[in-house]
Amino acid sequence: MKISDLQTPALLIEEEVLDRNIAEMAAALPGERLRPHVKAHKCTSLAKRLAAAGHSGFTCATIRECEGMAAAGLGTDLLLANEVLDTRRLGALVADGARITVAVDSPETIQAAVDGGVDEVVIDVNVGLPRCGIAPTQAGRLAELARSQGLNVRGVMGYEGHVVGLVDGAERAAKCKASMELLLAAHADVGGDLISAGGTGTYAINTWANEIQAGSYALMDTAYGQLGLPFGQALFVLATVISSSQDWSVGDAGLKAFGMDHGKPALPGSDVWFCSDEHVTFAPPRPVGDRVRLIPAHVDPTMAYHERAYLVRGDEVVETWPIDLRGW
Amino acid sequence: MKISDLQTPALLIEEEVLDRNIAEMAAALPGERLRPHVKAHKCTSLAKRLAAAGHSGFTCATIRECEGMAAAGLGTDLLLANEVLDTRRLGALVADGARITVAVDSPETIQAAVDGGVDEVVIDVNVGLPRCGIAPTQAGRLAELARSQGLNVRGVMGYEGHVVGLVDGAERAAKCKASMELLLAAHADVGGDLISAGGTGTYAINTWANEIQAGSYALMDTAYGQLGLPFGQALFVLATVISSSQDWSVGDAGLKAFGMDHGKPALPGSDVWFCSDEHVTFAPPRPVGDRVRLIPAHVDPTMAYHERAYLVRGDEVVETWPIDLRGW
Numbered sequence: 001m002k003i004s005d006l007q008t009p010a011l012l013i014e015e016e017v018l019d020r021n022i023a024e025m026a027a028a029l030p031g032e033r034l035r036p037h038v039k040a041h042k043c044t045s046l047a048k049r050l051a052a053a054g055h056s057g058f059t060c061a062t063i064r065e066c067e068g069m070a071a072a073g074l075g076t077d078l079l080l081a082n083e084v085l086d087t088r089r090l091g092a093l094v095a096d097g098a099r100i101t102v103a104v105d106s107p108e109t110i111q112a113a114v115d116g117g118v119d120e121v122v123i124d125v126n127v128g129l130p131r132c133g134i135a136p137t138q139a140g141r142l143a144e145l146a147r148s149q150g151l152n153v154r155g156v157m158g159y160e161g162h163v164v165g166l167v168d169g170a171e172r173a174a175k176c177k178a179s180m181e182l183l184l185a186a187h188a189d190v191g192g193d194l195i196s197a198g199g200t201g202t203y204a205i206n207t208w209a210n211e212i213q214a215g216s217y218a219l220m221d222t223a224y225g226q227l228g229l230p231f232g233q234a235l236f237v238l239a240t241v242i243s244s245s246q247d248w249s250v251g252d253a254g255l256k257a258f259g260m261d262h263g264k265p266a267l268p269g270s271d272v273w274f275c276s277d278e279h280v281t282f283a284p285p286r287p288v289g290d291r292v293r294l295i296p297a298h299v300d301p302t303m304a305y306h307e308r309a310y311l312v313r314g315d316e317v318v319e320t321w322p323i324d325l326r327g328w
Numbered sequence: 329m330k331i332s333d334l335q336t337p338a339l340l341i342e343e344e345v346l347d348r349n350i351a352e353m354a355a356a357l358p359g360e361r362l363r364p365h366v367k368a369h370k371c372t373s374l375a376k377r378l379a380a381a382g383h384s385g386f387t388c389a390t391i392r393e394c395e396g397m398a399a400a401g402l403g404t405d406l407l408l409a410n411e412v413l414d415t416r417r418l419g420a421l422v423a424d425g426a427r428i429t430v431a432v433d434s435p436e437t438i439q440a441a442v443d444g445g446v447d448e449v450v451i452d453v454n455v456g457l458p459r460c461g462i463a464p465t466q467a468g469r470l471a472e473l474a475r476s477q478g479l480n481v482r483g484v485m486g487y488e489g490h491v492v493g494l495v496d497g498a499e500r501a502a503k504c505k506a507s508m509e510l511l512l513a514a515h516a517d518v519g520g521d522l523i524s525a526g527g528t529g530t531y532a533i534n535t536w537a538n539e540i541q542a543g544s545y546a547l548m549d550t551a552y553g554q555l556g557l558p559f560g561q562a563l564f565v566l567a568t569v570i571s572s573s574q575d576w577s578v579g580d581a582g583l584k585a586f587g588m589d590h591g592k593p594a595l596p597g598s599d600v601w602f603c604s605d606e607h608v609t610f611a612p613p614r615p616v617g618d619r620v621r622l623i624p625a626h627v628d629p630t631m632a633y634h635e636r637a638y639l640v641r642g643d644e645v646v647e648t649w650p651i652d653l654r655g656w
Contacts, residue, residue, distance in 0.1 A: 007391075007414065009656060039605055061606045063335075082580075082606060083570035085617055086335065105571050108616040124571075130601065130609050132571040132578050161604065242411035243433050243452075243460035250460050252410075256632040261588040261603065273458060275589065276489065277367055277628050278389045278410060281458050288436040289413055300605050304584040304633060307655050327635050328337060 001317040003310070004291070008240040009253035011302075011309035012293065013219065015318060017234035018049070018311075021218050024230050026053040029203060029212055035059045035079060035196060037215030040300050042325035043309065044072035046218060059196075059213040063089050068325040070098040077101075079122065079196065081157055081213060083109045083132050091117025101154055105134040110146045120152045122194055125186040127158035127179035136182045140189025155194030158183035159213065164201030167226050173205045180208035200224050200231070221299040223262045235309075236293035237265065237302070241286050242279075249285040251292055254278045258294070259301025265294040329645040331638070332619070336568040337581035339630075339637035340621065341547065343646060345562035346377070346639075349546050352558050354381040357531060357540055363387045363407060363524060365543030370631050370653035372400035373639075374546060387524075387541040391417045396653040398426040405429075407524065409485055409541060411437045411452065411460050412444075419445025429482055433462040438474045448480045450522055453514040455486035455507035464510045468517025483522030486511035487541065492529030495554050501533045508536035528552050528559070549627040551590045563637075564621035565593065565630070569614050570607075577613040579620055582606045586622070587629025593622040 003012065025034060031054045038047055039061035047058060047069060057077035060066045066078050067089065075098030080090065082103055090100050094117055103124040104110045113121055123143050126133030134142055136158075143153045160179040166172040180197065187195050198212035201224065206212060216224050219235035237258065239251030254275045258265050264272045265280065272294075273281040280294065296302035303309070304326055311319040331340070353362060359382045366375055367389035375386060375397060385405035388394045394406050395417065403426030408418065410431055418428050422445055431452040432438045441449055451471050454461030462470055464486075471481045488507040494500040508525065515523050526540035529552065534540060544552050547563040565586065567579030582603045586593050592600045593608065600622075601609040608622065624630040631637070632654055639647040 007656060083578075085568055085570060106616050109570070126573070130573075130576050131604060131607055135573070240413055242413060242437070245454070245458075245463070248458050250411075255587060255589050255626070255629040259583060259588070260629070261583050276459060279459055288434050298583070301583040301588070328335060 002315050003238065003312055003317060004315070006238060006310060006317065008238050008291070009257040010238045011306045012236045012238050013309050013311050013321070014234045014236070015311050015313045017232040018218060021220070021231045021234060022049055022053045025203065025214065025217050026055070030054055032057055033211060035211045035213055037061070037213045038065050038069060038325060040215030040303070041219055042303050042323050043321050044068055044074065044324055045319070045321035047072065047074055050218070057211070059215070062328050064328050065325045066090060066093060066100060070096065075099065081159070081196070083124065085109065085112045087112050087116025087118045094118060103132070103157055104142070104146060105132055107145060110142070110149055110151065113151060114149050120154055121146055122154050122157045122196060123186065123190050125156050125158035125183055127160055127182045128163070129159060129161040131161065133158060136186040139186035143190040153190060153192050155192030155196065156183055156187045156190050157194070157196035158186070159197060159199070160202060161199070164199035165223060166201070169228070172201065176202045176206050180206060184208055200229065201227055216299050219299050221262070222266045222295050222297045233295055235299055236295060239280060239292050239294060241288050241290040241292065244285040244288050247285065248273065248281050248283045251280045251282065251294070252278060253280055253294060256305055258296050259298040259304070261301060262297035265296050267292055267294050330643050331566070331640055331645060332643070334566060334638060334645065336566050336619070337585040338566045339634045340564045340566050341637050341639050341649070342562045342564070343639050343641045345560040346546060349548070349559045349562060350377055350381050353531065353542065353545050354383070358382055360385055361539060363539045363541050365389070365541045366393050366397060366653060368543030368628050368631070369547055370651050371637065371649050372396055372402065372652055373647070373649035375400065375402055378546070385539070387543070390656050392656050393653045394418060394421060394428060398424070403427065407450065409487070409524070413437065413440045415440050415444025415446045422446060431460070431485055432470070432474060433460055435473060438470070438477055438479065441479060442477050448482055449474055450482050450485045450524060451514065451518050453484050453486035453511055455488055455510045455525070456491070457487060457489040459489065461486060464514040467514035471518040481518060481520050483520030483524065484511055484515045484518050485522070485524035486514070487525055487527070488530060489527070492527035493551060494529070497556070500529065504530045504534050508534060512536055528557065529555055544627050547627050549590070550594045550623050550625045561623055563627055564623060567608060567620050567622060569616050569618040569620065572613040572616050575613065576601065576609050576611045579608045579610065579622070580606060581608055581622060584633055586624050587626040587632070589629060590625035593624050595620055595622050
């Protein structure tokens with residue numbers, strides 16, 4: 001199948017760029033030094049390429065992601081890096097032979113792990129992002145509680161999500177260090193093998209964590225594209241120009257084809273004015289029928305809108321990949 | 329099933345509010361005076377309630393929406409209010425007995441209708457929104473071209489999308505009038521029965537169009553909630569508090585559960601700080617395990633993220649509705 005045969009909007013993944021990104025990261029963080037986050041792409045076909053590059057453990061954000069990864073044969077070491085109050089579906093995966101570790105940051109989430117049949121946890125530590133995670137000074141006590149309930153505490157995680165997107169490299173490095181000092185202090189109290197943290201924006205500078213949870217690097221987006229990282233843009237949304245005036249054109253990809261929290265998609269060489277539900281208006285105008293490739297501002301919520309992505313090489317569609325980890 | 333049995337995040341639709349919204353609109357714009365837009369909810373179960381309220385024609389934004397509506401037995405008069413360059417899937421619906429009318433605004437889209445086997449069109453007229461639609465003064469010539477190709481030109485459409493969300497009622501009314509004067513001028517040149525326009529923000533003041541394409545009114549969102557319309561908030565995203573600190577709490581619904589182009593969701597009585605992929609951080613904090621109901625800022629791209637919605641009444645889930653018109 002040719003790209004020109006695709007109906008639009010369509011997610012395209014440039015295979016050459018994807019493979020280069022995967023190889024670049026696997027060289028920097030080989031094997032278990034990277035625990036790739038599947039929330040960025042929600043695609044087991046892509047995850048299999050990461051496994052083939054040597055990464056056997058994965059990070060997930062939802063129960064559905066864990067279920068899909070286990071079903072795809074990628075369940076040897078899944079970290080659900082999120083708090084869950086009903087872990088029964090995770091316990092079912094454990095009973096089926098998957099290794100599932102869930103983040104806990106409270107007595108309630110510890111109890112939930114026990115109740116649902118999940119045996120392994122990490123203590124989620126707040127390292128500066130106002131989100132989940134217990135205060136670093138209380139992490140040791142929580143680990144004791146978990147162990148007293150019979151859980152295997154594998155270590156700590158602490159995501160420096162307030163740092164990964166900082167454009168100023170020196171600021172990013174300084175704040176990453178400050179966050180990881182908090183995480184290491186917590187780890188001293190908690191123990192365990194895992195010190196899990198990091199993202200695409202800090203993968204090269206976070207030398208304190210012993211595994212990095214980056215995911216976006218494989219596909220990239222305009223936000224991470226500003227950071228000067230050695231990863232190319234592999235993901236595009238293909239749109240057809242369906243209407244043109246003297247001053248602008250309209251492509252058939254809009255708010256339901258792009259995660260918009262980081263802003264509008266980009267179209268190199270054009271000025272994107274705005275998106276509507278099924279439209280993107282941009283200038284200067286192009287002929288009706290032209291195809292354009294837009295770059296999402298944020299990869300994760302973009303992938304979550306699409307049923308499938310097309311792996312492309314040149315003009316050819318070489319594989320069709322279901323985005324099979326969507327939903328909850 | 330009780331609401332408390334649902335896994336989160338979960339889309340909730342309050343049945344009483346929904347039915348009241350539908351009745352309010354059906355009283356204002358009965359029968360064919362309303363051509364409800366299904367893009368707002370992408371749900372044939374909801375569309376069936378609109379049909380039961382007397383509306384037999386529907387507006388769609390995508391081919392998939394037309395296919396799903398026809399498959400659900402709601403294909404007696406579907407207007408695809410968007411330009412399409414490959415209409416073969418629409419032609420297949422026509423061959424199966426559905427009535428499909430497609431918007432055209434160029435020789436290319438007219439040719440596409442002919443090539444794909446769609447016999448009926450409306451001339452899409454630009455009435456001020458920089459998006460699709462031919463200039464009003466050229467609409468008559470385009471209608472002639474369409475008729476010369478054997479197409480039935482049913483009339484005009486012209487969406488005042490730059491007007492529907494204006495919070496100042498007087499400004500909204502004045503700009504709606506200006507837009508509709510352009511549409512009526514085009515209609516004088518085009519002819520045909522249909523003068524199709526409008527949305528939830530202008531349904532009561534757009535007295536020039538003879539059918540209104542509103543869709544959001546059934547469920548509503550925080551953006552339309554600012555306009556003082558007689559429609560209640562029927563749509564919520566249920567989240568569970570999975571983590572709490574002294575200063576904030578985190579619910580398990582984030583960027584993949586809410587369309588974010590109109591901004592963050594709202595939580596009455598709370599201050600929503602930000603969303604991450606699977607989290608919403610808000611203050612003041614609540615106990616871990618509490619359930620909260622967030623209001624989306626924009627209904628359309630919110631629905632498109634979810635596989636299903638739960639119709640609820642009191643504490644009960646009374647029906648589960650697939651969001652079956654997603655994708656393209």
